[in-house]
Amino acid sequence: MSAHKKQGSSLNEKPGISQPEITSGTSIEQIQRFRRIQPSAQELVSGILSGNITALSRAITLIESTNPDHLAKANEIINSCLPHANQSVRIGITGVPGVGKSTFIEAFGKQLTGLGKKLAVLAVDPSSSFSHGSILGDKTRMEELVKDKNAFIRPSASGDTLGGVARKTRETIILCEAAGFDTILIETVGVGQSETAVHSMVDFFLLLKIAGAGDELQGIKRGIMEMADAIVINKADGDNIKKARLAKTEFNRALHLFPAKKSGWQPTVATCSAITHEGIPEVWQTILDYFEMAKTSLYFQEKRKEQNQFWMMETINEQLKNNFYNHPEIIAELDKNKKAVQNDEISPFAAASILLNLYKKGS
Incomplete structure (x- = not known):
């Protein structure tokens, strides 16, 4: 290939290209200053x-x-x-990784905005325990919903908070409600202790399952199923429809073995396909039936009051923890005590007692 052809190749950078005249340095500076x-x-x-x-x-x-x-x-x-705030309905959605939470939320969200609802989706992405980074890819996975003018999607990194949900998510709900969003969806990181935190800040708790996943989560299945107000078996399409129907029957049997809920609500089991949208309207109808029952019995209002009290105590605990670790004397002494514990020079309990007494004296 000749030198002339190489120079004209699209793979080579053309020399002498300057900043286009339409680019205004003043405009760039103004935008940066505004930010x-x-x-x-x-x-x-x-x-x-x-x-x-x-x-x-x-x-x-x-x-x-x-x-x-x-x-x-x-x-x-x-x-x-x-x-x-407090003028919305709050729905928690959980399920194992791979169950199709994001796809379900997009289909469900489009159903709600189609009914005239203003929807806020708070999606918590897991953070790396090594780099503490997070992909925050929920908007990418909900490419239709993200373009909906009546939907707001906020992905957040879980950070070092247990399960990725705590005070920050609770306070974000308040801001979304004040902004006029009447339906709040909270997607959890996955199945684990984060579900307890989500359950304590939502009105309705939805558990997504898939047929044929086995019993890998047998150890914690009971606790999560007891929290669920509805179980929805996703991916009930194609060759999986028969398996989904069998799973529905099995879960229905299992739910009848659990103690009655304080609300008086009998949890339901349904199948759906987030791809074909089959069963999605029925999920929303189930949620509406629950709210009608809960508000008539005043359980809805009572649960909100209990949640407010719970989050007051949680906020106190978190603030005390933050104050402790940000205290100048604790910062100065913490590393020294850590090394002493690692070298077996002092017990963990004695070191903790020393630091707590130091904090009390300095407060």
């Missing part, structure tokens, strides 16, 4: 109450921040939004 501007708490609150998604997103970022300087501002926003 650096931190709006006040009241400006963000005003934006949230008017349904501004940018303001909502920035406020959620403040809530998720580990920067102590952001805590006071986040609390001010939450307190201002609280009187405008």
Whole structure:
């Protein structure tokens, strides 16, 4: 190949290409300066109450921040939004990895927005225990729902919080409700202790299953099934329809062995296909039936009150923990005590007692 042809190849960079004239350095600088501007708490609150998604997103970022300087501002926003919250229904969705949670949520979400609902999806992505990074790919997997003007999808990294859900998710719910979203879906990381946290902040708990998965989760299946208000067997399409129907019968039998729920609701089992949308409208009807029963019996209101009390105690515990580890004297002494414990120079319990007494004296 000649040198001339190589030079004209699309695989080679052409020399002498300068910045196009339409690119304005001033405009770039203005955009960068705008992004650096931190709006006040009241400006963000005003934006949230008017349904501004940018303001909502920035406020959620403040809530998720580990920067102590952001805590006071986040609390001010939450307190201002609280009187405008509690007007939504909150639905938790869980299931093992591979059960099709994201695909189900997209199909279910499109069903809800088609009915005129304003939907917020809070999807928690697992963080690496090594790099602490997270892919945050839920928006990619929900490519139709993400374009829906009546839907807001917020992927968040689980971080080092057990199961990826705790105070930050709870407070994000409040902001979404204040922004006018009347239906909140919370997708959990997977099956485990995170389900307990989700269950304590939602009105309805939906467990997704697939047929033919075996009993790998036998050890924790009972606890999760006891929390579930409905079990939906996903991927009931194609050659899997028969297996899904058999699984439905088995789960129905299992549910009748569990103690009656405090709400008086009898959990249901259904099949659906997030691909063909078969069974998706019936899932929403089941949820509506539950809310009608729970609100008539006043269980809905009572559960919300119990959850508020629970999260007050959880917030106290978390704040005490944060205060302890951010205390200057604890920061100075913690590593020394860790090394002493590792070298068997002191017991873990004695080291903990020393640090706690040091914290008490300095508080």
